[in-house]
Amino acid sequence: MGNAIKTVGIIGAGQMGSGIAHVCAVAGYDVRLHDISEDRIKDGLATINGNMARQVSSGKMEDKERESALSRIHAAPAVADLASLDLVIEAATEDETVKRKIFANLCPILNPEAILATNTSSLSITRLASSTDRPERFIGIHFMNPVPIMKLVELVRGIATEDVTFEASRNFVGSLDKTVTVAEDFPAFIVNRILLPMINEAIYTLYEGVGSVEAIDTAMRLGANHPMGPLQLADFIGLDTCLSIMQVLYDGLADSKYRPCPLLVKYVEAGWLGQKTGRGFYDYRGETPVPTR
Numbered sequence: 001m002g003n004a005i006k007t008v009g010i011i012g013a014g015q016m017g018s019g020i021a022h023v024c025a026v027a028g029y030d031v032r033l034h035d036i037s038e039d040r041i042k043d044g045l046a047t048i049n050g051n052m053a054r055q056v057s058s059g060k061m062e063d064k065e066r067e068s069a070l071s072r073i074h075a076a077p078a079v080a081d082l083a084s085l086d087l088v089i090e091a092a093t094e095d096e097t098v099k100r101k102i103f104a105n106l107c108p109i110l111n112p113e114a115i116l117a118t119n120t121s122s123l124s125i126t127r128l129a130s131s132t133d134r135p136e137r138f139i140g141i142h143f144m145n146p147v148p149i150m151k152l153v154e155l156v157r158g159i160a161t162e163d164v165t166f167e168a169s170r171n172f173v174g175s176l177d178k179t180v181t182v183a184e185d186f187p188a189f190i191v192n193r194i195l196l197p198m199i200n201e202a203i204y205t206l207y208e209g210v211g212s213v214e215a216i217d218t219a220m221r222l223g224a225n226h227p228m229g230p231l232q233l234a235d236f237i238g239l240d241t242c243l244s245i246m247q248v249l250y251d252g253l254a255d256s257k258y259r260p261c262p263l264l265v266k267y268v269e270a271g272w273l274g275q276k277t278g279r280g281f282y283d284y285r286g287e288t289p290v291p292t293r
């Protein structure tokens with residue numbers, strides 16, 4: 001593994017937390033997966049199981065590798081189960097209050113030497129760090145979705161992050177066979193500073209009736225060679241997460257060009273959060289996704 005980190009805790013067993021647990025276990029780390037309830041942890045483990053099985057059937061992984069990787073992932077129903085780990089990565093809902101509460105519960109019991117990282121898509125690393133007992137050992141390690149496939153990880157230092165924390169994190173990401181890009185601590189960093197306004201603009205394009213869901217996604221898939229149309233990608237990321245990121249950009253940069261589209265707000269208010277809730281710009285409840293507009 002090439003660095004001092006041997007054990008990794010992950011908080012949040014959703015699509016990102018389960019993906020991070022997956023790649024850490026494949027790379028040989030001992031992983032503890034925590035979420036708000038045992039059911040959520042079970043769902044996360046089932047997702048990992050399914051994704052690894054897919055990798056086996058497509059010849060990307062040996063069945064033995066899958067078995068041994070799975071054996072390295074343990075459910076951690078209590079925060080106390082993370083106490084002795086070397087690195088804890090928070091990958092819970094994109095909401096500053098939720099993340100602050102998690103750190104407040106975790107820090108008093110966490111190994112004082114442990115590095116604490118957040119997978120936040122947009123929030124200030126410096127501000128999150130200042131709510132912990134270890135701003136010098138706090139860092140943004142921002143994975144991309146789907147984690148087992150995407151090669152990039154953004155590393156974001158807070159104002160107090162020490163070099164030793166940064167280097168250990170860089171080595172850790174390298175050991176997962178991912179490429180690091182360094183971003184400064186500004187709202188939404190690099191990828192989402194560019195990607196999310198594009199997605200928000202696609203939603204305005206829909207809102208203003210310039211095109212249907214299908215027309216907009218087809219236009220960007222075939223006209224700009226994007227692997228997914230922007231509305232399909234928004235559903236994939238999660239519309240709640242997209243809205244939170246736009247809100248952070250809007251509040252943090254105080255520029256009206258980041259105003260979240262009211263249609264995005266409406267979908268989130270309806271609980272239509274995309275693939276994870278079965279409905280967003282597409283309805284996923286049937287055999288094939290059907291546009292909702």
Ligand SMILES: CC(=O)CC(=O)SCCNC(=O)CCNC(=O)[C@H](O)C(C)(C)COP(=O)(O)OP(=O)(O)OC[C@H]1O[C@@H](n2cnc3c(N)ncnc32)[C@H](O)[C@@H]1OP(=O)(O)O
Pocket residue numbers: 051054055058060120121143144145146147148149150191192195227228233237241
């Ligand atoms: C919001 C943030 O903070 C930052 C972000 O992450 S922004 C989002 C960034 N991600 C993107 O932009 C993704 C854009 N989409 C893509 O790249 C592709 O559509 C995709 C890789 C997701 C799927 O690719 P595809 O060619 O359409 O589908 P498919 O052939 O089924 O899948 C390709 C591989 O991805 C895997 N895959 C697809 N969806 C997956 C998922 N949800 N989880 C894990 N693996 C997945 C498949 O198993 C397959 O793996 P193998 O090659 O090992 O078999």
Ligand SMILES: NC(=O)C1=CN([C@@H]2O[C@H](COP(=O)(O)OP(=O)(O)OC[C@H]3O[C@@H](n4cnc5c(N)ncnc54)[C@H](OP(=O)(O)O)[C@@H]3O)[C@@H](O)[C@H]2O)C=CC1
Pocket residue numbers: 011012013014015016017034035036040091092093094095098101102119120121122142143144145236237238241276
């Ligand atoms: N989706 C994406 O494409 C990307 C997201 N991210 C970031 O990763 C993080 C997670 O996103 P994602 O996985 O998509 O979100 P999901 O909604 O899929 O998962 C979040 C998980 O965190 C759980 N959770 C909520 N509160 C707590 C808590 N107090 N303690 C422990 N677990 C909790 C949620 O449980 P419940 O559902 O019960 O509330 C849920 O299982 C966010 O910060 C997001 O911005 C980063 C890169 C890409």
